[in-house]
Amino acid sequence: MWYLCVFYHRLLDYRKTEVESLAELFGENGDHKGKKLEWKLPLHHHPDSPFHFVDLSSDDIARSIANRSILVKGMYELWGQGSDYEELEESIRNFPEERKFPYLQPGSSFKISVESFGKAISFQEQNERIQGLAYIPFKGQVNLKSPDHKFCLLETADYGLNNGLPPIAQRRIFFGREVGGADRKLIPTYQLKSRTYLGPTAMDAEMAFLMANQALATSGKLVFDPFVGTGSILVGAAHFGAMTMGADIDIRVVRDGRGPDCNVWSNFKQYGLPPPIALLRADNNLPPWRPGLKEIFDAIICDPPYGVRAGGRKSGGRKLLKGIVAPYTVPDDKRTDHIPSTASYSLVECVHDLLDLAAKMLVMGGRLVFFYPMLREEDCVFNQFPEHPCFTLISSSEQILSSRYSRVLLTMVKRSSYTEEIAEAARLKHEEFRENHLKWLEDGNLHSAVFSPSVNRQLGVAGNGNVSKDPKPKYRGKYV
Amino acid sequence: MRLLTHNMLSSNIKGVINGFPLRIEVEKVVEKPVDFNPDFLKNMFSKIEWKPLVDASRTMGYAELPEEADASMLDSHDFLQRFHHALLELHLEEGALICPETNRRFPVNKGIPNMLLHEDEV
Numbered sequence: 001m002w003y004l005c006v007f008y009h010r011l012l013d014y015r016k017t018e019v020e021s022l023a024e025l026f027g028e029n030g031d032h033k034g035k036k037l038e039w040k041l042p043l044h045h046h047p048d049s050p051f052h053f054v055d056l057s058s059d060d061i062a063r064s065i066a067n068r069s070i071l072v073k074g075m076y077e078l079w080g081q082g083s084d085y086e087e088l089e090e091s092i093r094n095f096p097e098e099r100k101f102p103y104l105q106p107g108s109s110f111k112i113s114v115e116s117f118g119k120a121i122s123f124q125e126q127n128e129r130i131q132g133l134a135y136i137p138f139k140g141q142v143n144l145k146s147p148d149h150k151f152c153l154l155e156t157a158d159y160g161l162n163n164g165l166p167p168i169a170q171r172r173i174f175f176g177r178e179v180g181g182a183d184r185k186l187i188p189t190y191q192l193k194s195r196t197y198l199g200p201t202a203m204d205a206e207m208a209f210l211m212a213n214q215a216l217a218t219s220g221k222l223v224f225d226p227f228v229g230t231g232s233i234l235v236g237a238a239h240f241g242a243m244t245m246g247a248d249i250d251i252r253v254v255r256d257g258r259g260p261d262c263n264v265w266s267n268f269k270q271y272g273l274p275p276p277i278a279l280l281r282a283d284n285n286l287p288p289w290r291p292g293l294k295e296i297f298d299a300i301i302c303d304p305p306y307g308v309r310a311g312g313r314k315s316g317g318r319k320l321l322k323g324i325v326a327p328y329t330v331p332d333d334k335r336t337d338h339i340p341s342t343a344s345y346s347l348v349e350c351v352h353d354l355l356d357l358a359a360k361m362l363v364m365g366g367r368l369v370f371f372y373p374m375l376r377e378e379d380c381v382f383n384q385f386p387e388h389p390c391f392t393l394i395s396s397s398e399q400i401l402s403s404r405y406s407r408v409l410l411t412m413v414k415r416s417s418y419t420e421e422i423a424e425a426a427r428l429k430h431e432e433f434r435e436n437h438l439k440w441l442e443d444g445n446l447h448s449a450v451f452s453p454s455v456n457r458q459l460g461v462a463g464n465g466n467v468s469k470d471p472k473p474k475y476r477g478k479y480v
Numbered sequence: 481m482r483l484l485t486h487n488m489l490s491s492n493i494k495g496v497i498n499g500f501p502l503r504i505e506v507e508k509v510v511e512k513p514v515d516f517n518p519d520f521l522k523n524m525f526s527k528i529e530w531k532p533l534v535d536a537s538r539t540m541g542y543a544e545l546p547e548e549a550d551a552s553m554l555d556s557h558d559f560l561q562r563f564h565h566a567l568l569e570l571h572l573e574e575g576a577l578i579c580p581e582t583n584r585r586f587p588v589n590k591g592i593p594n595m596l597l598h599e600d601e602v
Binding site for chain 1: 491512
């Protein structure tokens with residue numbers, strides 16, 4: 001059945017993938033898991049339009065998806081559409097009686113709301129539009145607070161630019177019955193500014209929920225974050241009922257926080273969420289998991305340190321003491337309270353370790369969800385995503401962070417189990433990847449690409465006056 | 481640190497062959513309630529090394545787990561309760577994990593095991 005799926009005009013690249021993930025979580029396609037959903041666009045609409053049609057098997061699934069989603073404003077059973085109100089009326093009249101009838105019964109209550117995209121409709125105009133629907137034989141009572149059935153009249157503007165989207169050739173009006181809507185109240189509840197314990201790279205609440213949705217976090221599952229920091233990503237997974245576990249190399253962040261009621265535990269307590277079942281200090285480069293342990297996590301969600309706002313560290317720093325050339329050894333009498341130094345940890349190595357860990361520790365069908373940085377300048381040939389033979393990449397969603405770089409949320413599914421041969425194949429693949437990326441991703445390069453003054457651009461202006469074309473439209477990402 | 485974590489960890493010092501299970505040195509044990517979730521327990525059961533869990537729970541002062549366990553016992557609510565308590569509710573607040581081979585001490589403070597290796601151990 002086709003549903004009208006109306007999105008918030010935010011994080012455009014994340015919208016369909018979120019719905020697809022949730023469809024899998026709620027059992028759409030039954031045994032044909034991983035089968036992509038079918039999408040259609042309304043007449044004359046641009047792919048970045050908030051209006052899409054999606055094919056789902058039942059109201060229940062559509063409702064579950066909409067209710068848990070962060071970016072779906074509502075899912076509607078479409079009763080009619082048109083480019084003007086006459087067409088709309090004809091279309092609604094032609095919608096099968098037996099589909100309309102159950103929702104128009106006497107004794108039921110209903111509400112009609114009017115929404116528009118790209119313009120504001122005054123209260124009076126809204127009322128007029130609702131009055132104009134009198135040809136629909138509503139027999140129930142109006143109830144604005146808690147109606148049995150909600151209906152929505154949605155309109156797009158037909159003039160000029162539309163929140164930065166390409167102009168809409170023709171306006172479109174939709175009328176439908178609301179099947180489910182998103183709970184955006186979550187976001188103000190969990191927003192970072194109200195959180196007690198924050199770090200410089202804490203993940204914002206909206207994104208943490210999106211990541212948890214991509215990871216299919218739900219009750220009974222175990223979700224791990226190897227770069228847990230203040231726990232901001234796990235908060236999202238815990239909200240959806242998953243058990244959480246986190247590791248970090250910085251013990252001050254995971255153990256001490258900023259005081260007894262300002263630490264990772266308090267961030268969960270603050271929202272009444274169950275605290276992580278484990279927090280530990282461990283190094284992603286040398287994880288302390290026992291050798292036989294595998295396939296224990298249902299999902300791994302993280303934001304690896306990519307060296308722009310925070311750099312990675314791993315164990316095994318070499319303290320160079322005066323006059324000593326050999327590798328540093330800790331004197332026996334100082335072992336107890338020794339604080340080991342750490343070495344810097346490049347993104348390439350970090351991503352390799354992450355993929356290797358995930359290949360071993362995720363259950364079959366488990367998901368690895370993580371951010372990966374991308375440079376936006378020129379036609380960057382280095383923008384290739386890391387790969388692993390155990391994993392299939394199912395989505396990559398870009399969020400623009402500045403004119404220089406963006407981050408891409410990668411969602412990978414584990415499709416083959418980890419074996420020695422696979423580990424070897426992965427190593428070779430990684431070597432190749434490393435070669436290609438060394439230039440950009442080795443220490444400092446991404447950082448300098450992000451922070452150094454732009455030479456190319458000035459040359460472009462001064463030279464042939466041909467400013468390099470922005471490959472992505474301006475309205476995407478945080479500009480929305 | 482809960483015993484689920486203990487069951488997952490080993491000493492990964494360079495050269496150590498048998499780093500699991502880590503011995504537990506108890507200074508302070510607290511009980512922290514966790515919501516009972518049978519599905520989660522059933523999921524975890526096949527991944528747990530049973531004997532180390534039984535030994536660890538004894539060290540922490542809980543001796544109610546059977547020596548041997550197999551998947552058929554997961555139908556018993558009583559068994560699940562005990563398993564749940566041992567795996568998730570016993571919490572080592574202060575103490576240490578000791579490498580069985582080298583006796584290296586990994587401290588546990590405020591419930592967080594510090595598994596980071598020294599420079600000459602990697």
